[in-house]
Amino acid sequence: MKRKKAVYGMNRPIRVLVAKPGLDGHDRGALIIAQALRDEGMEVIYTGLRQSPAQIVATAIQEDVDVIGLSCLSGAHNELFPEVTRLLKEQGADDIIVIGGGVIPKEDIPFLKQHGIAEVFTSGTTTRETAEFIRQAVKTREART
C-alpha cells in the first residue's frame, strides 16, 4: 500500500513523533527531547508508553511526520527499532527518518544503522545536537525528492 507523501516546504514546521516502543516505562528522556524539539520550533507528538511498532508506524503515517524518534532503555532496541523501519518500508513510508535513543551499547549501533535507523543518540548528546541532526536530515531528504 502506497501512501500519499507529504509536501514539505518552507511554511511547514518539521513534524516529529516521539515514541516509546515496547514495555519500558522510563520516559524522562522522551519527555525531555519532546519538549526540547518543541522549543526548537518543531511540531512534536508523543505517543505515550507501551506502543507496538505497528501502532507507532500507523500514528506516524496518520500524523504525516517527517521523523520518528524512538526511545528505549530496556535492551529490546535490536528487536523493536528494526521492526519499525521494516513496517515503514512495507507501507511505503520509508521516507520517514527514524532516529533512536536510550541505553544502547555502542556495539549495537552499526546493526541498527544497517536496519535503517539514521542515527542513534545515547546519553550525553545535547538536545540541540539532536535537533540539528533532524534539520539536516530533513533538508538532505528534501533535496533528494
Next chain:
Amino acid sequence: MAKFPERKQSFVTSSGIEVDRLYVGSAENSSDWERIGFPGEYPYTRGIRPTMYRGRFWTMRQYAGFGSAEETNRRFRYLLEQGQTGLSVAFDLPTQIGYDSDHPMAKGEVGKVGVAIDSLEDMERLLEGIPLDQVSTSMTINAPASVLLAMYIAVGEKQGVPSHQLRGTIQNDILKEYIARGTYIFPPQPSMRMITDVFAYCAEHVPKWNTISISGYHIREAGSTAVQEVAFTLANGIAYVEAAVKAGLDVDQFAPRLSFFFNAHNHFFEEIAKFRAARRLWARIMRERFGARDPRSWQLRFHTQTGGSTLTAQQPDNNIVRVTLQALAAVLGGTQSLHTNARDEALALPTEESARIALRTQQIIAYESGVADTVDPLGGSYFVEALTDRIEEEAVRYIQQIDDLGGAVAAVEQGYMQREIHRVALETQRRIESGEEVVVGMNRFQLKDEPQPPLHRVDPALERKQVERVQSLRARRDGQRVHETLAALKRAAEGTDNLMPHILACVKAYATVGEICHALRDVFGEYQPV
C-alpha cells in the same frame, strides 16, 4: 573577599537550597537535642536503632535478574557466595506488566531487564537450593505484586517453610508507577484495594513480610529533587495508610511492616540530610496524623539504591567513584539495606565482574572505613542539621499541597506530581547542556577515544525457549482446576473478598501471571495515563 573570590555566585543543592559559606549553631537550625532526639527514640532523626551498625551492618542486597530462572539462580548463588546478605529479584517487563512470555507485547522484552517468570514452575527454578527460612528476599514487583508473593509463599510451602517464617519485601507501590516508572496495569482504585488486601493477608499469615516498599527511588530517577523525593514518597505513604484504615485495618496492625526505598544521588550532604528528614517526618505523621501507638509504626525503615541516572556511559570506571560516595551517604543517613549500582549500568545490565565490584564497594565501607563504628556520625553538624530542617520544612509544604488536591491518589490522577517532576528534569537537562552542572567525563574532562568495556548480553534464544516453556506448561497442567480457580478469582474481584487466598489458589494450580492478571483486567480494566 576581593582577594579570595568564590567559584560561583551562589552554591545550591540539587533541590535548589542555598548553601551558606559557613554554618554555626543557632536556635533556628536546631542544635537542641529534643528536636533531633537520640537514635532508637522518637522522632528517630538519628536512626531507628540505638546501636545501628555497631550491632549489625545494613543488609547488602544487590538487585539482580535476567534471562531465565536458572541463569538468575546462578547469579544469586554467586552473589551469596561473595558475601551478599539478602536477595533482590529483578523481573522482566512482561512479568511486571502481567503478560506471559508469548504475549505479542512481550516480543523483544523477555528476560531483558529482569528474569522471566510465567508460572510457579519458573519461581521454583528461580529459588532452587535457596533456603527461604534463612534468606530474606526483596522482589521489585508492583502491579502483580500479590501474584509473585503468592508464588513465593507456595515455593516456601514446597520447601517446608511455613509462611509465618518467610522474610522479605515486595515493592507493591503502585502510585509511583503512575508517577514515574510506568509499569502499572489497573486503575488506581482497584490497585489500592489489591495493596490493602496484601496488608491484611500478611498481617495474619506472613507477619515478617514487608508488605510494601514505598518508593522514592523512581521518582528521583524520573528527575525530581531530593525534597520532592521525600515529599512525594511520604505523600504516597499517607495514601496507603489512609486506604488501609478506610478498609477497616488497625493502623498498628499493618504499619510496622511498611518499608521505604530511597535513592542516593551526588549531593553528599543533602542526601544524608534527606534520609534524616524523611525519618523524622514519617515518625510525626504516623504518631500525630494517624495516632499510631506502637513505636514500630513510627519507624521509617528503608532500602537505598545508588542513583542509576547519575551514572555515565562515558568513562564507566568513574561510576565506581560516584557509587562509593552515594553509598557512603546512604550509610551515614542510616539505611537498613543497600544496593550499589555497577559501573556499566549506563550501558547494559552488570557483568558478573562489575556486580562483584559494586558489592565490594559496600563491603569496604562496612569493614574498612570505620564509618559504621558510631551511630549517626554527622548528627549535630551545623550544616547537616540545618539541611535536615530545611528539607523537612519544604517537604511538609509539598505534602500540604497534595492534601489540598485531595491526597496522593487524586494528585496522581490530576498529573500533579508528574508535571512537577518533569519541570525539574527539564531544568536539570538545561543546566547540564549549558555546562553549569558539571558531569565529569560527559560534559567536562571528556576522552577522545573511549574504550568500550565488555558488556553483559542476554541470549536472544532465551525468548523462544521461554515461550516454548509456558506453552508446554499450559498443555500439561490440570486445565479444569486452572479454569475454576481463575473463575473464583474473578468473582472475588467483583465482590469485596480479600484477593490473596484466591490468587494463591490460582498460582498453585499453575495458572500463569498473564492469566491471573488478565482475569483481574476483565474486572478492573486497565489504567489510561493522563
